[in-house]
Amino acid sequence: IIKESLETRNFEVILCADGDMAYNAYRTKKPVLLVLDVMMPKKDGFSLAEEIRKEDSQIPIIFLTAKSQTSDVVEGFNVGGNDYLKKPFSMEELIVRINALLKRKKEEEVIGELRVGKFQFDLKKQQLTINSQVQNLTHREAHLLFHLIKNKNQVLERSYILKKLWGEDDFFNARSMDVFITKLRKKLKDDPSIQILNVRGYGYKLIF
Numbered sequence: 001i002i003k004e005s006l007e008t009r010n011f012e013v014i015l016c017a018d019g020d021m022a023y024n025a026y027r028t029k030k031p032v033l034l035v036l037d038v039m040m041p042k043k044d045g046f047s048l049a050e051e052i053r054k055e056d057s058q059i060p061i062i063f064l065t066a067k068s069q070t071s072d073v074v075e076g077f078n079v080g081g082n083d084y085l086k087k088p089f090s091m092e093e094l095i096v097r098i099n100a101l102l103k104r105k106k107e108e109e110v111i112g113e114l115r116v117g118k119f120q121f122d123l124k125k126q127q128l129t130i131n132s133q134v135q136n137l138t139h140r141e142a143h144l145l146f147h148l149i150k151n152k153n154q155v156l157e158r159s160y161i162l163k164k165l166w167g168e169d170d171f172f173n174a175r176s177m178d179v180f181i182t183k184l185r186k187k188l189k190d191d192p193s194i195q196i197l198n199v200r201g202y203g204y205k206l207i208f
Contacts, residue, residue, distance in 0.1 A: 002035070005091045011098075019043025026052060031059070032105075033098060038065035038076070046079050053080035057126050057136070060101035064089070073176050077140045083167060097167060104143070114149055117191040117208040121145065128187055135187050140165065144180055148196065148206035158203040 003013045014029055016022040018041040026034065034052070036045035043051075049061050062083045063076045076084045083097050114121045120129040126142040128135045137145065143165055148156055158177070159169045166173040181196055181204060188194045194208040 002091070002094070006095070006098075009095060017041070019045070019048045022048055023051065026059075033060045033062070033101060035062045035064060035094070035098070038063055038067060038072075046075060049076075049081055050079040057139070058105070058124070060105055060139075062094070062097060062101065064094075073172055074179050077138060077176060077180070080138055082139045085167075093167075100167075111146075114146075116145070116149060116188070117194040119188065119191060119194075121149070130190050133190075137187070141180055141184060141187070144177070145184055148184075148204065152206050152208070155199050155205050156203045161203065 003015045006013050014025050014031060016025050020042045022034075022036065022040070023043065025031070034049075036048060038045040040048070045063055045065070049063075052059065052061070057080075060082045061080060062085060063081045064085050064087065065072070065076070066087045067073075073084055082101055085094060085097065111123050114123070116128070118130050121127075122129070123142055123146050126137045126139060128137060128145075144161065147161055147164065158174070162169040162173050162177060166177065181198075185196050188196070191208070194206070197205045197207060199205055
């Protein structure tokens with residue numbers, strides 16, 4: 001149903017019945033985006049994404065799943081997922097999220113390196129560099145940091161960034177974002193002048 005619905009919107013779709021087939025299709029067909037069911041036979045969606053991320057940090061990945069616990073959402077983003085759609089969902093919502101990720105991918109290609117205190121930040125490569133030491137970021141970490149930089153010394157509204165990067169402002173996504181803010185703080189700790197402040201009731205502020 002998903003394949004046929006996407007094809008009516010002029011997407012070219014490769015349908016795979018299990019995780020092994022999906023990995024082989026990724027290697028041979030070079031798709032521009034992956035939509036992965038978490039509960040696939042042979043290799044689940046999380047394991048497949050983790051394997052693909054070792055080779056490719058750029059390709060957008062959307063997870064489809066019936067799992068809705070905060071830990072499951074966080075795991076999806078930790079293994080390199082860009083978006084997470086909980087069943088049941090509408091095809092319109094999936095298509096909107098696919099288009100948003102493809103648009104974001106194009107934007108990444110024209111953004112150069114940015115300074116964050118003593119760090120050099122490469123959004124396209126999703127890397128932070130300081131004193132020749134390179135840290136790799138997940139897609140979600142990189143884009144969250146990018147929006148914090150764009151709003152440097154200003155409050156980045158919690159609701160805005162949740163809708164922008166997570167697609168929805170709800171309890172599970174808010175908990176997930178808190179986890180990613182904590183991870184960014186740890187990755188930026190080598191420059192004490194950088195702070196990500198929690199502005200209670202509003203959002204976060206990056207200062208450096």
